Structure formats: C-alpha cells, structure tokens
Amino acid sequence: MSLDLTSVETQQLNLDTRLVQLDFAIQLELWHEAYKAVEDIHGLMTFSKKTFQPKTMSNYYQKLALVFWKSGYHLFHATAILKHFQLSRDMKKNLSPEELGKMASRVLIAVLATPLSDTRPEFDQFIEMEYSPQDKVVRLSLLLGLSQPPTRSSLIKDILRSGILQAALPEMQDLYQHLEVDFEPMKLCDRIQSFADTVCSSDELSFLEQYLHTLKDITLVRLLKQVSQIYSSICFNRLLELAPFSSPFALERIIVECARFNDLQVRIDHRSRTLHFGSELSEVSGGKEEDGPHLQDMPSEQIRNQLMVMTSVLERSVHVIAPDKMKVENNALRSKIIEAYQHSKVRDHERILLRQKAIENRKEYLEKKAYELAVEEENKKEAALREAQLLEEKRLEAEKEEREKRKMEEEIKQIQQRHMRDRMSQIAQTEIGKKVLDKLDENEIENLDADQIMAKQVSELEKERKELIARLKTQERKWITWNGPRDKKRSLFFKSSSKRILKMTRYVFWNEKEADRIHEAKEDRKVSLEHKGRLSRMKEDKDVYLGNLLKERRSIFEKKCEEFNKFLEGERLKRLAARKKIREAERRESWIKEKEAEAQRRRDAEMEEERRLETERLLKEEEAWHEKKKELDAIEAKKQEREKQIEEKMMAAEEKLRAERAEQQQKMTQRPREDPSADDSSNWRSEKRGDDRKKDMSRTDLEGRDDQNKRRDFGGRRDFGDGPRRDLGDRDGAEEI
Structure with missing residues (x-):
C-alpha cells in the first residue's frame, strides 16, 4: 500500500509531528534541531494547498520568534513577534486592554531593540563565500512568508500604521519618544536607565527584561550619533558620564562596531582619550539614510553633499533668472518634433497599418490554429470516449457470457452429479460394483465419473477372470503332477471341461452385463420421463421468461x-x-x-x-x-x-604703328636735324597717336572685361x-x- 503525500490527512499528520518535534527541541534547547524543524514546517505549509488555522500559524510564529532570539537574529525575532501579534489580534476579538497593551508593548520593545545597521560590515559584501549572507537572509525571510528581507525602518512604519504604538503601555510610548523622536543626548541614557529600573522593579513588566541588554546597546549607538551631530570631538570620560549604565570596555566595543559597520565616522585617540567625529574627504564613503532624531550633518557630510546642494541651488537660480527658458526650449523642441512628425506621418501611418494588418492576420491564424487544435482535441476525446464505451460494452458482454457459461457449466455439473449418483446406486446394487466401491474412498468416488467407475469394474472383472484362470491352471498342474500321464483321457476331459467352464463363465458374465445395461437403460428412460414431466410444467414459465x-x-x-x-x-x-x-x-x-x-x-x-x-x-x-x-x-x-575681329584690328593697328615708327626712325636717320617747331609738331602727332592708342587699349580692355563677365x-x-x-x-x- 503506497502513501499519498498529497492527501490532507497525511500533510496534517506530518505538520503535527514537526510541531511536536519543535516543542521538544525547544525544551531540550537543541536550537539547531529546532531550526531544522522550522524549515520542515515551512516546507509542509508551502507544499500544502489548504489554508491553515490562525491558531496554528500563531503558535508557529511564537516558536519561530524564540528560535530567532536564541540564534541572535533580533530583526527577524521582531518580525515574528509582529506577525504573532497581528494573528492574535485578528483571532481574538475580545482581547482586554491590559492584554492588548502587554502584547503591543512586547512588539514595540522587540522592534526598538533591533540593531540600527546591518549585521555584517561593508567589506564582507565583497568576500566570496560558498553561502552568501544575503542568501541566508532571504531564506530567513521566506520562513516568515516575506518576499523581501525586513528592515528596522519598515517595522517601525508597520507599527505606526497598525496602531501598535497607541495600544502599547505609556512607558513604552515614552521609550519610543526618547529613542526615535527626541534629540536630547544629555538626558537620553538617564531616561533609558530609569525605564530599565521600572521594568526590573515591576512584576507586570517583567516579560520585557530580556530586551534590556540589547536596548542599552541601541541607546549607546543613538547617543554616539546624536553627539557626533553636535561635537567634532569629545572626551571619553565625558561620554562615560553621559552613559552611566555602560562600562568603558562596553562603550569602546560599541564605538568600534559602529566604525566597523560604517554607521559612524569616528576615530579614537588613545593618547588623549578623546573621540574625533568625521573623517577626511578622501575617506568619506557613500552616505546612508538617517533614521531617528536628526539635528544636522557632520562637517564631512556637509562637504560631501556640497556639490549636490550647489546643484539644487543653481537649478533654482536658473528657474528664477530665466523662467521661460525651458518653455522656449520645449516649444522649439515641440516644433521640431511636429515638423519631423509631418515629414514622417504618412510613412509611419502606413507602417502602423501594415503592422496592424500583420497582427490581425497573425491573430486570425492563431485563432484558426487554436480552433483546429480544439476541434482535433475534441475529436480525439470523442474517439477515446467511444472506444472506452465500446471496450466497456465488450467487457460487460464478456462478463455476461462468462456468467452464463459458468451457470450452464454448473447446471451441467449438477446434472452429471445427479446421473453419477444414479449410476453409483445402480453399480452398488451389483456384487462386483460393491467390491469396486468398497476399495475406493469418498474422495476418489467424488473425483471419478461413472465411466471411470465402469472401467474399474471391468478391470476388476478381468482381474477375477485372470485369477480364476490362474487358479484353474494351478489346479491342473497339481493334478497332472499327482496323477501323471496315466490317464490321458482324463486329462483331455479336464481340458475340455475347463474350456466349457470358461465359455460358461464368459457367457454368464455377458448375460449379467447385458442385463445390467438393459436395466440401466430402463432406469435412464424412467428418469428422463420424470424430468420431461417435471419440466413440461415449466414450459409456459420458460416461454414467458424468454418473451420478457x-x-x-x-x-x-x-x-x-x-x-x-x-x-x-x-x-x-x-x-x-x-x-x-x-x-x-x-x-x-x-x-x-x-x-x-x-x-x-x-x-x-x-x-x-x-x-x-x-x-x-x-x-x-x-x-x-x-x-x-x-x-x-x-x-x-x-x-x-567679335573678339577675333577686335584682335585682328588690334594686330593690324599694331603692325601699322610699328611700320610708321620704323619709317619715322628711318627718316630721322636720313635727313638732317630740323627746327624745333617741326620736332614739336611731330612730337605732338606722336603723342596724339599714343593717346589714340591708349584709348584703343582701354576700349579693348573694357570689351575684354565685358566678354569675361559674359x-x-x-x-x-x-x-x-x-x-x-x-x-x-x-x-x-x-x-x-
């Protein structure tokens, strides 16, 4: 017999077993085994499909909170306490104000006693390990049914949102005010010490004593953070005066842990026994979001945030100086976008239409394919159903035939048994039959039929005949031995008499068997007539039954x-x-x-x-x-x-001018010097020709420029x-x- 792990009864038995195992592990303080039992319970809850009762879940969260507290996971302990409070408040509608106040006070102090930072330093995040600490945190969150790991700030928000702070005792409300709201580092530790004294002296608040040690450590961290916002350095003895419930060693350990977890920028000067807050600008790391009371940033934080502050101030200044600049730029950008849209709207519209058409075609194809698959699946189901019905009909028909066959066989067997009893009674009436039956026990008689018994009877007769023949032969040998061959006639007589006796014996045996056969045939006919008469009365009933x-x-x-x-x-x-x-x-x-x-x-x-x-x-x-x-x-x-004509004219004029100059020079060399007046007249003519030439050259230049322009x-x-x-x-x- 196999065990069904998916059945509700099996899952409930497994859950009850794991809860009992968790109880005994807690009683024996076997916290590792308790954690394994918690994981098994969570696995069963995840595997099960049914919703568990709030009472079971409340018990689970209560024990899980104890396991987390013993393991040192205060944050998950507070989350489990919060879950237990929510389930208890929803489950018990008639809670008294005193009981509700105690439960809310426990939730509030559990949340306030959680560490202010991560449980591991920053440099551990870059160390490669087989099991990442983040994976472990995620696993612990899954035990609480959370998709993301909880934080201290998220728990405080849940407390404020669900009204737990208002339902808590007044002392707890004051504690929340001192730790999370007020900024008074000079009075903080004194107030926490007075609260601790109240808890220790009161029997009603004795259930909160387990959180006092952790709460004092949280108070020291709050004190250091608030002091760092006021002083750049402080004497260690002065800090001890502000924390009267702490020892120097415990305070120094808290300071080192704050610096290690990067919660506070602090350095200890052991020579002067002073604390210096802040750090060099090159050592400033990424800042964390401050929770709790906050007065101002440290100088190093202010320097680190200077660029961000300057950026925000410059942005506001730009908005004041040019308020419409962004509007103008947006309008220009909008106009460009509109222009680009106008250029590409037709193409984009066609592309969108083509895409829409392709999508429609694809949808039609998928619908057609889905319809064909559905029709094919329906046909397969109908074919399988018809085949199953056909097989079922065949099975029922086979069973019916088998029942009828068995019924007929039983009837035949009963008839054979009845005939067997009749034959037995007939056989028992004969002497040989009595002998055969006497040699058989009841089991053999039941297992043998009439034919076998008849065969035994025949074999018994054959055996008796052989014994008789052997006995006669023995007597014959004895007689021959005693009498000898003296009287052959007598011996022949004996042989003939033995043959006659043998024939007579065979004849008698045949007559007996024939008489028995005739008697049995008569008895069978008589029985058959009785059956016919008895069954003839049932003919009408048979006909009615067959008709129905x-x-x-x-x-x-x-x-x-x-x-x-x-x-x-x-x-x-x-x-x-x-x-x-x-x-x-x-x-x-x-x-x-x-x-x-x-x-x-x-x-x-x-x-x-x-x-x-x-x-x-x-x-x-x-x-x-x-x-x-x-x-x-x-x-x-x-x-x-025209240019060619002008060039030809210019060349002709130049040739003519050169010819005139050559002729003039020749004349001047041949004739004597004449009077100055003649020279002047010739000079005048030559100057006139030169002027005419210059005019022609200037005209030619103008025409050339005109031609170049053209x-x-x-x-x-x-x-x-x-x-x-x-x-x-x-x-x-x-x-x-």
Whole structure:
C-alpha cells in the first residue's frame, strides 16, 4: 500500500509531528534541531494547498520568534513577534486592554531593540563565500512568508500604521519618544536607565527584561550619533558620564562596531582619550539614510553633499533668472518634433497599418490554429470516449457470457452429479460394483465419473477372470503332477471341461452385463420421463421468461439505437458547423487576399503613373535645357567672332604703328636735324597717336572685361543647365528627383 503525500490527512499528520518535534527541541534547547524543524514546517505549509488555522500559524510564529532570539537574529525575532501579534489580534476579538497593551508593548520593545545597521560590515559584501549572507537572509525571510528581507525602518512604519504604538503601555510610548523622536543626548541614557529600573522593579513588566541588554546597546549607538551631530570631538570620560549604565570596555566595543559597520565616522585617540567625529574627504564613503532624531550633518557630510546642494541651488537660480527658458526650449523642441512628425506621418501611418494588418492576420491564424487544435482535441476525446464505451460494452458482454457459461457449466455439473449418483446406486446394487466401491474412498468416488467407475469394474472383472484362470491352471498342474500321464483321457476331459467352464463363465458374465445395461437403460428412460414431466410444467414459465427477456433486450437495443442516432445527428451538426466556419474563414481569407491584391495593383498603377509623369517632366526639362544651350552657344560664337575681329584690328593697328615708327626712325636717320617747331609738331602727332592708342587699349580692355563677365554668366548658366541632366532610363533616379 503506497502513501499519498498529497492527501490532507497525511500533510496534517506530518505538520503535527514537526510541531511536536519543535516543542521538544525547544525544551531540550537543541536550537539547531529546532531550526531544522522550522524549515520542515515551512516546507509542509508551502507544499500544502489548504489554508491553515490562525491558531496554528500563531503558535508557529511564537516558536519561530524564540528560535530567532536564541540564534541572535533580533530583526527577524521582531518580525515574528509582529506577525504573532497581528494573528492574535485578528483571532481574538475580545482581547482586554491590559492584554492588548502587554502584547503591543512586547512588539514595540522587540522592534526598538533591533540593531540600527546591518549585521555584517561593508567589506564582507565583497568576500566570496560558498553561502552568501544575503542568501541566508532571504531564506530567513521566506520562513516568515516575506518576499523581501525586513528592515528596522519598515517595522517601525508597520507599527505606526497598525496602531501598535497607541495600544502599547505609556512607558513604552515614552521609550519610543526618547529613542526615535527626541534629540536630547544629555538626558537620553538617564531616561533609558530609569525605564530599565521600572521594568526590573515591576512584576507586570517583567516579560520585557530580556530586551534590556540589547536596548542599552541601541541607546549607546543613538547617543554616539546624536553627539557626533553636535561635537567634532569629545572626551571619553565625558561620554562615560553621559552613559552611566555602560562600562568603558562596553562603550569602546560599541564605538568600534559602529566604525566597523560604517554607521559612524569616528576615530579614537588613545593618547588623549578623546573621540574625533568625521573623517577626511578622501575617506568619506557613500552616505546612508538617517533614521531617528536628526539635528544636522557632520562637517564631512556637509562637504560631501556640497556639490549636490550647489546643484539644487543653481537649478533654482536658473528657474528664477530665466523662467521661460525651458518653455522656449520645449516649444522649439515641440516644433521640431511636429515638423519631423509631418515629414514622417504618412510613412509611419502606413507602417502602423501594415503592422496592424500583420497582427490581425497573425491573430486570425492563431485563432484558426487554436480552433483546429480544439476541434482535433475534441475529436480525439470523442474517439477515446467511444472506444472506452465500446471496450466497456465488450467487457460487460464478456462478463455476461462468462456468467452464463459458468451457470450452464454448473447446471451441467449438477446434472452429471445427479446421473453419477444414479449410476453409483445402480453399480452398488451389483456384487462386483460393491467390491469396486468398497476399495475406493469418498474422495476418489467424488473425483471419478461413472465411466471411470465402469472401467474399474471391468478391470476388476478381468482381474477375477485372470485369477480364476490362474487358479484353474494351478489346479491342473497339481493334478497332472499327482496323477501323471496315466490317464490321458482324463486329462483331455479336464481340458475340455475347463474350456466349457470358461465359455460358461464368459457367457454368464455377458448375460449379467447385458442385463445390467438393459436395466440401466430402463432406469435412464424412467428418469428422463420424470424430468420431461417435471419440466413440461415449466414450459409456459420458460416461454414467458424468454418473451420478457427478448422484450427487454429489444427495448435496450432500441434505446441504444435512438441514443446513437441522436449522437450521430449531433456529431453531424457539429461537423457541418465546423465545416461552415472553415469555409467562412477561407472565404474571408480569399476576400482579404483579393482586396490586398487589388490595393497593390492600384498602388502599382499610381506609382507607374507617377513615374511616367516624372519621365515626361524630365524630358521637357532636358529639351528646354538643350534649346537654352543652343542659344548660349550661338551667343558665345558671336562673342568669339567679335573678339577675333577686335584682335585682328588690334594686330593690324599694331603692325601699322610699328611700320610708321620704323619709317619715322628711318627718316630721322636720313635727313638732317630740323627746327624745333617741326620736332614739336611731330612730337605732338606722336603723342596724339599714343593717346589714340591708349584709348584703343582701354576700349579693348573694357570689351575684354565685358566678354569675361559674359563668359562667367555663360559658365554660370551652363552650371545651372547641367543640373536637370539625368539618366531617363533610371527610374530610381527619376523618383529621387
């Protein structure tokens, strides 16, 4: 017999066993075994599907809190106490104010006694270990049913939100005020000491004594933090005066732990026995969020936060100086975004439509696939159901046939037994039969049938015959031995007489057997006639029974035929509906494809028309450019011809001038010197010619500049005309234009 671990009874028995194991482990102070039992209980609660009673959960959290306290996990101990309080308050609606105040006070002091920082130093976070401390914290959180590890600040928020502070005793409310609200480092330890004295002297508050030691350590940490916000350094003896319940060694241990856990920036100067708060700027690490009363930051913290403060002040100044700057920038950015949207909205819209269409097609495909799978699964289920029904019918039919067969065999066996008894009684009436039956016991008689007994009877007769023959032969040998061969006739007589005796014996035996057979046949006929008479009276009942049985079978057959026809009609309607849906889906899909093809053809026609119009426009621009180029080429040819004529005129003038100068020089060398007046007149003429030449040169320069300007204009026009040239056969280029 297998054990079902998923049954409710088994899970409840396992849970009760683990709870008893946890109780005995706590009584024997076997805290490691208690922790294992807690893990087993949590595993059973997670594995079980039923909701456990609040009483069971309250008992579980109470014992879990004790295990956490003994293990030194004060934070998880406080969380377990809080869970136990919430369950107890929800479970017991008629709690008295005194009982509720005691429970709330215990929750409050358990939360206040939790450490102010992590339980491990910062450098331990970077050490690789087989089991990470964070993993252990997560496991402990799972035991409490929490998805995230709890913190001291979160527990305090839960206390304030659930009204536990208001339900606690007045002394506990004052304790919360001193530790978490008031900033009075000079009176803090004295107030905590007075609270501890009250708890020790009062019997009603004696259940809070276990938290006093941890509470004093928390008070010392609060004292150090508050003093660090006021003083940059303080004498160690003065600090001892502020903490009267602490010893120098305990206070120094608290200071070292605060520095180790990076909760406080403090250095101890053992030569002057002073404490220096704060640190070098290079040693300042990332700050932590302060909880509890806070007056001001230390100078090192102020320097560390200087850039952040300056950033916030500069941001406020920018908002005051230029309040509309962000608005203007946002408007400019908005206009750019709108412009970019206007440029890309059509493309984005088409892309969104295509994506939406693809999504719709995908959804239709998935729905069709899901429908096909559902139909296939339904068909499989129906086929399996029909097969199971068929197998069940076959099994019932086989069982029925087996029952009828057994019934018939029993009836045949009873008839055979009755015949056997009759044959036995007949056999017992004969002498040989009596002998055979006397040699058999009751078990052998029951196991043997009549034929076997008859065979035994025949074998017994054969045995007697053989014994008789052997006895006669023995007597014959004796007689021959005694009498000898003296009288052969006598011996022959004896032989013939023995043969006669043997024949007579056989004849007698056959007559007896024949008489027995005839008697048995008569008895059988008599018994058969009795059975016939007895059964003839039952013929009417048999006919009635067979008629009722046939009617019942026919009604069952007709009912099954009707059910099958209904099932067949329903199946036919289902398949017709499925085929109809499939045809509708196919028609819808073909219609969508036709629409898509038509839209694609329309888009292709529009794109082809745009390409044709663009090609015609480019051809017209090309023709206009060629005509303009022809005009410019004609103007250029005319300008070149005019320049050529001007150059020819200038060259002719220069040749003429050189000829005149050569002739004049020749004349001057041939004739004697004439009067000055003639020289002056010739000089005047030469100067006049020089002036005319200068005028011609200046005119030529002006015409050249004009021609250069025209060339530049013509070149610019050529550059402008080169623009619309495109390869008309390139459709992509035409589309880009």
